[in-house]
Amino acid sequence: MNDYFDIHLQDDQIRAISSIGLAHLGDAVYELLVRAWLCAHGKATGKGLHRSAVELVKAPAQAARAEKILPILTEAELAVYKRGRNAHVHTIPHSASRSDYLKATALECLLGWLYLQGKRERINQLFAAMMEEEEYAT
Numbered sequence: 001m002n003d004y005f006d007i008h009l010q011d012d013q014i015r016a017i018s019s020i021g022l023a024h025l026g027d028a029v030y031e032l033l034v035r036a037w038l039c040a041h042g043k044a045t046g047k048g049l050h051r052s053a054v055e056l057v058k059a060p061a062q063a064a065r066a067e068k069i070l071p072i073l074t075e076a077e078l079a080v081y082k083r084g085r086n087a088h089v090h091t092i093p094h095s096a097s098r099s100d101y102l103k104a105t106a107l108e109c110l111l112g113w114l115y116l117q118g119k120r121e122r123i124n125q126l127f128a129a130m131m132e133e134e135e136y137a138t
Contacts (some may be wrong), residue, residue, distance in 0.1 A: 008116070014113060025112035026084075029112060055067075058096070059096035059100045063101075065069060066130075080110050081107070084108065084109025085103060
């Protein structure tokens with residue numbers, strides 16, 4: 001039986017996944033991190049949790065956080081980020097510019113790629129850097 005909470009794929013298996021597929025997984029990784037961060041920072045009400053999570057996972061917010069970590073990405077991570085940024089997306093939400101949406105997709109692609117490699121510590125390092133200096137309003 002596979003342990004999908006702790007899945008590790010071979011490099012060739014990961015390369016076979018489309019950038020959209022990696023972003024799909026990375027979206028869930030990012031959302032889980034945001035939800036855990038919100039709970040750890042004392043956001044206790046359901047409505048408040050949801051509203052705060054939505055604000056943090058919107059494409060413009062993700063794009064801003066992606067910009068924060070670009071200088072600390074390795075060459076391999078930057079290549080995956082660029083692969084995600086160049087993904088052929090067909091629809092863009094009204095709340096996001098094309099540029100922000102592509103940066104958010106790139107971030108999600110990177111997180112999905114790191115997750116499938118089992119690089120949880122690196123994901124945490126990058127997420128901590130993204131959330132540095134985050135003003136948390138209750």
